[in-house]
Amino acid sequence: MAAPLTASLRLPIRRWIQRAFPPTPGGIDYDQPRGDPGLFPPDGVTWRVHADFPGMLSGGLCALMLQTLHPAALAGVWDHSNFRTDLVGRLRRTTDFVAGTTYAPRAEAERLVARVRRIHARVRGTTEDGRPYSADDPALLTWVHVTEAFGFLRGYRRFAGPLSPADGDRYYDESRRVAEALGARDVPRSEAEVEDYFRHVQPQLACTARSRTVLSVLEAMALPVPLPGLSRDLFLGAGAALLPGWAEQRLGRTPRQALHASVAAAGLAAVAPLFRAALDDGPAPRARRRVAPG
Template identity: 35%
Template sequence: MIDALKDRVVEATGQLFAHGPRPLAHTLEHPGDPGLLGPDSVSWRVMGDASVFVGGIRALVMQTAHPEVVAGVEQHSRYRADPLGRLSRTAAYVTETTYGAMPEVEAAVAGVRAAHRPVHGHSDRQRPYRAGHPEMAAWVHNALTDSFLAAYQAYGPEPLSDADADRFVAEQTRIGALLGARPLPPTAPDLRNWIRDLDAVAPSSAQQASIDFLRDPPLALPVRVGYRLLFEAAVATLPEWMVDMTGLSPRPGAAQVGRTTLGALRWTLGASPSWHLALVRGGAPVPKGLFRQPLPADAHLDDERRPEMPETPDTVAS
């Protein structure tokens, strides 16, 4: 019964991120390319863990604290009609910039920049905004970085050391720089303080509308179960000032439920198959037992490069 419940939660969670093009579909066409960050980076370890599911949802919540950023989302995004599409597109961008070969990294960044060009207008407080503005881009990027780090520290297999947390943030600034985002704090404490102290941060009606939607999006029941567990786990990692601004507060036991859920996902899914693909593409060693999902059927490998996969229940690839 426990195994059946785990399988249902894993399947429902996987469906949250399966509503867009599969990232890295052609990554093996770039053999030997280590990408922007490379196999020795902290980022490959952090972004390959199941805690990334919580980090992505937390980032969407955090980004609503900037009135001009959230106004751009409310006025230009189709997230209400296609919430899982937005989540999947965000996940694909993060995957491609983290694990992609350099042509894939550059294409992902170019795609975001092109999508941002027509996004402009005025926020609730009548300030003009433009999505490509360096500070707006920095808010979105820095909230992502901070959220993935917070989720990993709370729900990862073991917390990063202070030095590795700083390395993760510094690595992520390379992605932010390609987007033209400024400023990009270089360490974890600097990043946390910049997010907390940014003068532009304020509550808004657009924020409340986005939070209401993120709290209870129109999802099918099986998917909603998985999403709700991840959402509550994300809320449990929010800083106190964000809790005060939004009125969100973690339910009793949400962090422990989050750890249990992420543990089940980690046990069943293993590490991200995108990490696996990137290691194979770069010719780096593939650790035994880390990856539980088979590589995509169209990822043609010779017998020397195809590692043995442990037997696991059928799951939805993350």
């Protein structure tokens, strides 16, 4: 019974994903040149972790919630993005960048990095309390990278399966190369270093009125798919379930919200195999075919 059911749901779920995250116009060629592995080793942990759609989307939303706590990161979003009207577009662009730098051939991945560096060079201003910020600040780039890598790794472990401590360390050590290419410095390269990093950075974090505004926009966004509210609540709740305890406290999350997140995470875990079955022609499978012998 399970196989026919999975087969019958594969096409609707694929359409759901394509509508929510359509290919970028002009696209990224994941098929050529043959044999080009790109920035990461095909047998590495980054290819494995970033191939899991449920873990990546929930992990990305976890990262976005964490990023609202950093005054400089929040100011950049507040001053230089249209998050109020196109938060879904921001998520799509992040998805394209992560997929491209992970699975595209090297020249294409480097082009994406160079493009983001040009954008970052124009993003600067002052925080709510008047401190200057710039998107190409190495410390700020490190914060954005660590929150994303933390969310992706935690999402994989929650919704795809176990990953050994050694592989967790290897993931952080591999994935930092994109952050460093963007200009980040002193990027944590192991799970222990990430824990130390979060302890070090917490005094700089705060949940402000701006944080709550961005979170309210996130909680009200409408994905361009059937049952948009249910889809949003499922993934957003699952993303919240990945938050570390210290972040839940700073965000002021209530026991009711924690219960909702737990239920959403259980729901996503139940349907995650259907998403994986539907994604047999995404960037990861295409990249694996590109590097396959013969």
